[in-house]
Structures are given as C-alpha cells and as structure tokens.
Amino acid sequence: MIILTNNPDVQNMLTDRSVCFVEGSYRDVLVRARDMVHQGHRLLTHPLMGSLKPNETPYRSVGLSEEKGSLDFDSLQLIENAIETFDKFAAVTRPDRGSNTPERMLADFRLIDASLLKTALESAEQPPDFRR
C-alpha cells in the first residue's frame, strides 16, 4: 500500500518505502491522491476518514494500491466527492487553525490521523512493518 500523507507522525511510524510525504495541505494530499487515481491506482482507505472536519485538522493520510490498472471509477468518485466536501468546509475559515493552531492540538490531530491510518493498515491483508 502506498501512503500519501502530510503528517510527520505517519512518516515516523511507518517504514519509508510505503510513505510518500506531501509537503502541503490536507487538500494537497487529496489532489495528489486524485492524480494517482487517474494514473490507475485504487483508493484503499477513505479520504475523509475520521469525524474531524476538513477545516479543523490540517493532517491527512490516504492509502492507495501500489499496483496500477485501468481507471477505477469508484475511487475517482470517492476522491472527487472528498475534494468537493473539503472545499465546502474550507469556505468557513477557522482563525485558530493553520499557523495559529496551538502545538498540543496539532499533536492531537497528528495522533488521530496516524491512529486511524494504523487501524486501516491493520485491516489490510498485508500490513506493512511498523517501526514501533
């Protein structure tokens, strides 16, 4: 499984081979995932996992298939819907988010994202090696 993430905790949690780190926003991760879907990868985890709203948490991790095939329309629909939902929430700005988010909250957001992804990896048939 290829993991797209902008969450440093995920990068630290997993062996490097499965992580593709995105220097950017939650939305940037979704857009990169959409690019990969167009290249024939399939989504393996839900792009909106977690009940934290897209205008709350700045972190996002998405799992995609390593193998490529023909365009998977279910994946495409999921990722397009996710980007549309992201943009809907982004319309309501949260001034205490982004660069103003306190570190303790950022740490909690990273923890939730990494934990939910870890849950998904444990569900996967061949979970990658965990560093810890």
Place this chain on the structure above:
Amino acid sequence: MKLELGIIKISDIQFAAESKVEGSTLYVNKDELKALIMEDETFASCELDIARPGESVRITPVKDVIEPRVKVSGEGGVFPGWMAKVKTVGSGRTNVLKGCAVVTTGKIVGFQEGIIDMCGEGAKYTPFSQLNNLVLCVEPVEGTLQHAYEKAVRIAGLKAATYLGKLAKDIEAEEVRTYETPSITEGIKLYPGLPRVGYVLMLQSQGLLHDTYVYGVDAKQSLTTMLYPTETMDGAIISGNCVSACDKNTTYHHLNNPVIEDLYARHGKDLNFVGVIITNENVYLADKERSSDWSAKLCEFLGLDGAIISQEGFGNPDTDLIMNCKKIEAKGVKTVIITDEYAGQDGASQSLADADVAANACVTGGNANTVIHLPKMDKVIGHIEYVDKIAGGWSGSLQEDGSIIAELQVITGATNEMGFNTFSAR
C-alpha cells in the same frame, strides 16, 4: 426474546449521606462514588456535580451520557463485557432510572467537544437538558496517553451508572413497558400479512476516539451481525466515540434507540419488526465492501421487505451509508436512511459526502452548520476554554460577555442520526 423495562421516574438528584432512591429523588453519597471511580489509578482527581433542567449551567466538553439501569431478572447484567459477564442480555426485567443520566467530561484531546446547556437557547437542541445529570469530571495523572484516558473515562461512566442503577434493583416499578421479538418462524406465523422490517444500525468504528463496543468487542473487528432489539436496552452497545458531538450516538442513545422504540410501537400492527442488524464504519475500503455486502445479505436472508438504516458521524460513514442503501435496495428491500447534514451555514451546499439514486427516502436530523447563539451561563462544569477549539466553534466563538456564537455541531446530540433530537421542521 422478551424484556420488561420497569420505569422508575427520577425528578431530582441530591448529594446525601446514603445513596438511595426514595420517591422520585436519587440520593448520592458523593464520597462513596468518588472512591469507586478513583480505584482506577489513571485518575488524579474526580469531581461530581449535579446539573438540573432549567438551571443556568453549561456542561462541556461532554464525552458520554449514560442512563442508569439494573437487571432485576433474566440472564446477564447491564453493560455486558464491561460491568457484567458477556452473557446474552435482553430478556427478563430491567429497571431504568428514567429522567436522569451520568454525564462524563474530560479534556482527552485538545479539540475535545460537546456542550449541554441546561437552559436557554442551547437547551432546546439537546435532549439531555431535560434530564437530571450527575456530572463526572475526571482528570488523569500526568503522562496518561489519550487512548488510556478515553478508556478510563468510558469505564468510569459505566461504573457510575451501574452504581446508581443498582440502587433501584429492589424497587417495584409502577410503570412497566414490555418489548417482545418472536423467532423468525414464529413471527411469520403470527404476522403473515404484515411487511417484514429490519433496522440496520451503523456503528462508529473508525479507530482512536471513534469507537463503539458490542458485548465488549470493538465493532471494527466484527463482521456485520444481528441482535434482538431488546439487547440494546440492556447496554449491549456502548459508545467510545468522542468526536462530532452533534451526531455521535452516546450510550444513552443506544439504550434508548428511538428507531427501535418506534418500530416496536408498530410491531404486530402494521409491520413485523424482525430484528436489528449491526454493521460498522471502518476506514479501510475493503472492510466497507465486506460489511455492506453482509448487511445486504442478512436483509435478504431474513426476507425483509423494508429496512431502516441509521448512520453515525460524518464523511467516511456517508460512504458506508450509501453502500448499505444501494446494496440493500438491490436485493429488492426498500430502505429509508437516517442521517444529518453539513450543508454549510446557509444550508445551500450538498449535505452528504456521498449520494446515490437508491437513497430516495431520507430522514434528516438537521443541518449541523446552522449558526446559533448561546447565552452566558452562571456556572460551567468542565472546561469552557475548549469552546473556541471544538468542532463548530472558532476563534472568538467565546464572546467577552460569556456567550457563544457557534455552529449547531457544538451541541451534544443536536443532529443525532437515530432521530433522537428536537430539531425538526414539523
């Protein structure tokens, strides 16, 4: 399976030297209950407080709400897998302390959420403003990790509710409500002409702080399965979900599921309420495929004519909801879905993160983005500084005069997706 609920009405809670139920008052020995909670070494402190309907009190951040119940007769005990052995529950008699609840609060994560106002504008949006609430504020010892703290608070709430429930074990209830579900074959013989209706209850199961437990089992690790509806009334399902206050199903909701209540009210009259199918909302897409396949398979297997599907949460679960709906409809079973909406503050945006033409009968719990203004309360139980940080709040949500401007999603239970709420267009 047949369960009788003995309803013991509680109209007040008082701290007293002895814990007991007398008349309609619940007396609580604060020190005794505190000592019980503090047995868990996770906690550095425990405070108990009372919030009554109409009082100028705000409780925040709310983790769970739990109704005290006790098994009077029949197998097992309330909250199996947690407070009792895993024996199958849902039969015999259970006494219910109706009109009160245990509310747990604790700042588990930096964005912890959920407000219950006991009076004013906010009280209209949460059913828990109508209850006498015993509020449990527990703080962890330094260095406690979030998941350990969540688990400890979850168990502390169940412990407190069990402690209170036991006070009513020997009381003869004046009002008894009876719920009965026959076996499949008996049901067919009893109600040959009535449409067979099932309830697909979707459980939050995404992971840390997003979990639900069935007989002590983490729902994300379970295949879709079945319950007798009365099992839920004995606490077979408990909440470990801390995220998304307005549309999370608290343990109170699971004990008092309005879909089950309403289906029972019509059972044997104009429909045959066959049973409850429980399914999860995992983040791994293959799990979603498997779980929704199984929901549809069980609906077909039970020979249902119709199914009601309720979800819990936002985003990821919308996909499970639509997958369940599509696949169950494809089996020739008519569905009605229950959800809530994130349609923007003006209500003009697409409400769900997923959709399908098969989802052509939908009940909504309301738009969680609706902006509300909550007046200042004289007393706050918990941590008010979190209001700026909770879902639906923003920097400046907490006004200088102590009032709060925020989205409806800050209120615990406001847009509940079982339909257990007061937000309505009626």
